[in-house]
Structure formats: structure tokens, C-alpha cells
Amino acid sequence: MRLLLIGGTWFLGRVLAESALQRGWSVTCFNRGKTGRDVPGVRSIRGDRFDPASLDALAAQGGWDAVIDTSVYEPPEAASMAQALRSVAARYALVSTVSAYRHWPEQPCEEASPLWPSRPDARESDPDVQALPRPFRYGTLKSGCEQAVLDVFGDDTLIVRPGVILGPHEYVGRLQALLRRAKRGGQILAAGSPDQPIQPVDVRDLAAFLLDQLATGRTGTYNITAPSGHATYGDLLTGCVTAVGADAELVWVDAQWLLDQGVKEWTQLPLWRTPQGTWRVDSRKAQQAGLRCRPLTETIIDTWRALQAEPLVDHERQREHGLPAEQERELLQAWQAASGASVC
Template sequence: MKLLILGGTRFLGRFLTETALQKGHEVTLFNRGKENPDLFPEAEKLIGDRNNNLTALEGRTWDAVIDTCGFVPWTVRESAELLAGAVGHYTFISSASVYNNLENPGIDENHSVNLLPPGKVEELEKEAAAPASYEYYGELKYLCEQEVKRAYPERNLIVRAGLIVGPYDYSDRFNYWVSRLAKGGKVLAPGRKSKKVQFIDVRDLAEWILRMVEENVAGTFNATGPESPLTMEQFLEECKAATGSDAELVWADEEFLLSNGVQYWSEMPLWIPDRENMDGFLAIDIGKALRNGLVFRPLSDTVRDTLEWESGRAAGDRKAGLDAEKEKAVLEKWKERAV
């Protein structure tokens, strides 16, 4: 199969490219050539910028395209329309962030989505605004989906991914817990032990997407994991076991954490307090993807592989996770409160 990947050298795109090459596909990458340019010498590389220069894509044909880096509808529109007559199947990597009304678990692909107010997309396009602040991330992703569907009404695959984790994940959300548990000692753990969490190993997602593309599947799919419900306690205990850690989990209630300045999601990744009424956000229904062959490797493998990659990174700031000194101070306050 002749496969075009828009992006293809960072995280999910990296593993999509790697998997496609391993399976013997003829891969072309289109990107700016700035992110890991030396990766995949066996792939064809076209240099351009989807924001203002698609010239390298003109006059070419492929069996399928996977769009890993579309964030605003006006740029997705240009690539989708340009490739409409040149590519047989268009896969767009969207996000579960398109959904609204997140109170209840079991959000499926027919759930209501976030919409921009009238005129807002035109205002953003005029300003050439990208969702760097993520203020309209979900809304813009949904509009990107619509552009793909307009250009490929019967030939589109929309993948609404949840939190993607594993090696080369620079968001540091999953990595924080893996590396923190591996260090051992008293580890501050957030809120209810039974709180549900969801994420998917980037390699499992990449392999499933490639199978869907090979089979020319169309439609919209939620794609996260694991297959069975996973609680925060089970996740942290798995991190502890997989890393051979002697860590002691210290569970503090959410009101205590919030009153002591602990930020959920950023400092305590994968934790959303009950008072936010967002139980559906990490309890997405993935039944449709499971029925279409989505499978998962053992969580312990993801933990160990992530730790191996994380241990090779240079020391420095991380995008998520609780500072060691702050954790120590909060643990001391929790101990004093218990006394």
C-alpha cells in the first residue's frame, strides 16, 4: 500500500510510520522537516507546511493518507480538498475532547459534541489562531472532522483518541506516575481509589489504525483503553509492581489536596476531582473499536517500556507532575492532619 502520513515523526506519527514500514508499506512523510528529520531514511520525505505550502503534494497519488497533525479546520480543509482526487482513504486523528456533557460514563460516538458559537471559527481563521492555548481544542477538532467528511463522504476514518501514552510521550502525564512510583518512598495519591482512568499505549493505537486503513474501514471510532475498567488504585499498584518499587501510596482526599494548592491533571495527572462532575471523560465507551479489532498489550509492558525511555531522558522540567519538594510538604501536612 502506498501510504501518505501528514506528520509522521513525533509520537503517534512516529509509531504509525514505524509500524507501516515494518509491514512493508511504501511510506511518504509530509512535514516541515524540523522534528526528528533523520528518522526513517527508508521513507520518502516531502518538505512543506500545511499552513501555507502544500506544493510537494500536488500531482501525486496514494492509496491512503493518515493526518496526525490537523488542529484547525481551515488547514485540514486545504489538505483534504487537495488530496480528494489523489488518495483513496483519509484517516483523521481527532480527540475525545470533542465531547461535552461529561457527567456520566459510557460516552459513545453519538454523544453530543462541543460547538463554537456562530462566527467564531471565521474570527479565529482571520486571526490565523491555532489552539495553542487549547481553549477551543475540542471544538476545532470536531470541525476538522467535518472538513474530512465533506471531502471524503464515504472514505473517511475518524479516530477520537483518548490519552495516548508510552515511549516518546512528551506530555509527561503517564510518565510522571511511572517514574514517581519507580523512585519509591511515600507517594501522594489523589482522591478516590476507585476513580476510573483511561489511556492507550501509542503502539497499540498505531497498530490498530494501520489495520483499519489496510481494511479500508470508514466511520468514527473512540479509541482509548484498556479493554476493562481500570481504577486509579489498580493503575498505581500496577506501576509499583511493574517497576519493582517499594513505594507506599498515601491517599489524600480531594478537598485536602485542592485546599493545599495541588492542581489536578497538571500536577496530579489522570486525576479529576469528583466536584468537577466529569466522570465520563475517563470512562469513554470503546465498544465499537473493540468490535473492530482493537487489542491491548499488558499494562506492565507499557509501564516498563515507558520507564526505560524516561530513564534515558535528560534531567529537567517536565510538563506534568508534582514537584518533589511540594509533594513532601503536602505529605507532611497530611500526616499532621491525621495526627
Template sequence: MKLLMLGGTEFVGRAITEDALDRGWEVTVFHRGRHAPPRGTSALHGDRTAPGGLDALAEGEWDLVVDTWGGAPTAVRDSARLLCERAGRYAYVSSRSVYAYPAAAGIDEDSPLVEGSPDAGSTAYAEDKRGGELAALDAFGDRALLARAGLILGPYENVGRLPWWLNRTARGGPVLAPGPRDLPLQYIDVRDLARWTLDAAAAGHDGAYNLVSPAGHATTGSLLEACAAATGGRAELRWTDPDLIQKAGIQPWTELPVWVPEGEMHDFMHRGDVSKALAAGLKCRPVEETVADTWAWLRSLGGQAPQRSDRPAPGLDAEREAALLGL
């Protein structure tokens, strides 16, 4: 297989590129040149947001294009239109954020969606991703695969959610653990996302798939306990009532990454229907493996994970944590 990876040097794109290389595929990485692509790839450079930024893609043929773009849908539109006669299939890594909010638990691929346009500039993340989906579909039709990923964790993470918990538990001592301990989580290891996307595209699957683990594959407890174990067991998880956390003004998701309390948002994010992807071969590794491998990668960087410039670093200030725990 000949793969054109649009991106391919960070987090999701890097995991997909490495998976393709492990399969023995011929991989071309198109990127801006800010980070080195994995060894074994061919590199083309360009900026999709600049005039003439796709010139390096004017020639060439590929079996599959994979695109992770999350900005203005016009970038997906222009790439897909340019490549539709010279590429077999187009896999777009989208997001479960494209579903209209609020929504009851059990969101599946036929649930209502936000509005979006392939001709729009960047507006908001959900609308941008939906516009990207429409751009891929407009150009490739039934040769387009839409992988609607949920929360993505694992090595190379440049958003900071799992790295923050790992560094926090590595520091040891009492740790604010948001209850309840058995609250189910849905996420996907970036390597499982990569494997499924390439498998599904190679098998000729098309259309939209919710790409996240089954609800309850992990819980808040199993995730944080895995973090504590992987980082040496010096952390004392203190499970705390979510009402107390919110009354203290501590923000779910941003200050306590991954976690959202039970209710409307939790139903939306962590209780989706993934039966279609499971039937198409999705397999999710244990949370302990995701955590241990991410910690090993993080240690190789001296504990300092890369951070996307367009996302604020998540995490809770140590003084605020200590105040709530009465320390």
C-alpha cells in the same frame, strides 16, 4: 499499501509510521524537517501553516493518508482537498474532546458534539479537532475515518504524563498517590491506537470511533503500582483522600497527571462507551506492558522525555508533595 503520513516523527505519528513499516507498507512522511523520520520512509517537507506549504504534495498517489493535526482546521481542510482525488482513504486522529461537556458517563459516537468549522483558524483544542473532522468528511465523505482518541500513553510520549510518574517513582520514597486506588481509567497505548487505525482503514471502516480502552481496563492503582514496579520498587505509594489533595490546592490532571477525581469530569474522561471500536477489532495491551516499555524508552533517553512546546510540563513540586504527606 502506500501510506502518506502527515507528520510521522513524534509520538502518535511516529507510532503509526513504525507500525506501517512493520507491515511492509510503503510510507511517505510529510513533515517540517525538525525531527528525523523513522528509517525506511520517504520524506517530503513542508509547513502546513505557511503559504505554499503543501507544494511537496502536488503530485503522488496513496492508498491511505493519516493525519494527526490538532491546530487550525484549515490545515486539514487544505490537505484533504488537495489529496481527495489522489488518495483512497483519509484517517484523521481526532479526540474524545469533541464531545460537548458536561456529559453523563457512557458517551458514545452519537453523543452531542462541540461546534466546529473546517474553515476556522485555531481557537480551542476541542473546536479545532471537530473542525478537522468536518474537513476530512467534507473532502473524503465515506472514505474518512475519525479515530476519537482518549488519553494516549506509551513510548514517544511528548506530553509528559506517564514520564512524570515514572521519574517520580524511580526517585523512590513516599509518593503522593491520589485515591481511591480502584478508580477506573480509560487510556490507549499509542501502539494500540496505531494498529487499530491502520487495520480499520485497510478494512474500509469509516465514520467516528471512540478509541480508548474499556473503562476499568486499568485503575489508578494498577497504573501507579506498575510504575513503581518498573522503576525498581523503591517508591512507597501513599494513597491519599482526593478531598485532602484538592483542599491543598493540588490540581488534578496537571499536577497529578492522568488523575481526575470521581465526578463529572471523571465520567466524561474515563467512562466512555467504546463498544463500536471493540467490535471493529480494538485490542488493548496490559497497563504493565505500556508502563514497562515507556520506562525502557525513557531510560534510553537518560530519563528526559521530549516535551511539546505548546504544552506545559505536568507534575507536582516535590516540596508541595512532601508538605501534604507530612514529611
């Protein structure tokens, strides 16, 4: 199998490159060479997806049985890449997102749920996109990227819509923030209920699914999340405490009370989110096609080990995640006063 990866140096791209090489595939990576790290054994082609000359030069070095694009953000770049590669790549796999669904996270979703209205030429700077709240712009643009690729590759398109992706070398910093907070020990503010179901997928399981589909020639669209009942928010936080070997106590604080205090979901308390559809993404189609999800505890332990072995690639979003220690103490003390809970 001859595989072209757009990127191939960070997180999912890196795991895809490593996993494809382990399968004996020929792997080419197209990137600028400015961030991340090349995986030993890949063929690297330097270029910029925003530069038409780079795309022409890339196409001249084809062909490939499949291309995987993990990072495109705006539809015109998805369209230009797809058009440049159509004659030299048999299939195109696009990594999209559940944010492309119009009503996520407020409502549950499945593959047939409506997407954000978009178009293949949409830009974030366009007035109609700018008029949307910032989180909705992302989904709108990703929906447009899907349209752009489908317009070119048609039935030869594989689209995956992951929810939260965790695992070693995740650069957004959600799980890393939880692990580092657990390492500090003491009383840890835990939001909502420990029984809240969650559906993060391990990056290695997502990569395996993608490569399996390409190996068998399967196309179509798939939600990629852990199955319903796979894990809970309590499993996540307890797993972090266990992985780092900390002397820590989880103090569970009412969700509405935290919202009333202005605590930011998803960032200040990573992976805590209250809209009912957040963790109700139907991924049965992918499971029937072979998606297998490892235990969440394995993902947590392996991520902690990776943090000890290799510095994390810096990314601006890492600074969004986690509560400052003083704010956490103040919230715990206020919760004790409000509820009579025992907080030291």
C-alpha cells in the same frame, strides 16, 4: 498499501510509520523536518502544511491509498490538506480526540454524543473561540477539523477519537513524570482511590487499529480507549513503582481534600481527574472492529525502558506535569495532620 503520514516523526506518527513499514507498506511522510526524527525506510517530503505551494508540491507526488493526519489543530489547515489531497488519496484518516465531545469530561460519551459546535473555518484567534475556557477551545477546533475533512472526503473518512494515549516516546510527559517520581522512592502522594477505573490506550494499539481499518477499507468514527475495567489508577501507580524497582509507598489522599488545597488535576498529579465522564468513554464500537489493548503494565515497563534507551524529545508541556518535591512533602504532612494518617 501506499500510505501518506502528515508528520510521522513524533510519538503516534513515529509508531504508525514503523508499524506500516513492518507490514510491507510504502510510507511517505510529509513534514518540515525541524522536529522529531525521520523513521528509516520512509520517503520524506519536506514542506509546511500552512504553505499552499507545499501542498501543491505534495499532491504532485501522489497518489496514495490512504493519508493519516495525526496533528492538525485548526480547521482551515484540515480543509486545505484534505482539498489538496482529494484527487490523489483514496481515504483520509483523521486523529481527533474525545475532547471534541461537548460534555466530556463532565459526562460519559459515545460516538453519537454531541460534539462542540464548530465550523470548518474556525480559528483559535476568533472571538467566539477565545470566549471559551482554554480546554474547550481545543475540543471546539478539533470538532471543526472533523467537519472540514468530512466536507471533502465524505464517506471516505476515518475518524478516531482517542482519550489518553500512553506508551514509548510519549512527549507530553504524563507517564514519564509518574515514572520519575516513582524512581525517587519514599512516600508518594496518590490521589483519590486506587480503585478508580482508567482507560488509557497504548500508542501501539491505537496505531495497529488505524492501520487495520485502512487495510480493510473500513471508514466511520470510533472512540479509542481501553475497555471499561481494563485498569485502575492504583494499577497505574503501582505499575510505575514496580517498573523502576523503587523502594516506595503510595499514600492515598482524599480527592476532595486535595482539590481544597488547590492541587491541579491532570497535571500536578498526572492522569488524576475527578469529573465522572473522564474514564467513561464508550469504545465498544472500536473493540468490535478489532481494537485490542495490551495490559497497562506492559505499557509502563516499555515506556520506562524507552526512557533509558533514548532521550525524550523535548516539549514545553512536559514541564506542566508533576508536583515539586517540597510541595508534595507539605501536602503529605498536612494530610497527616488532618486525617491522622501515618506519613513520614
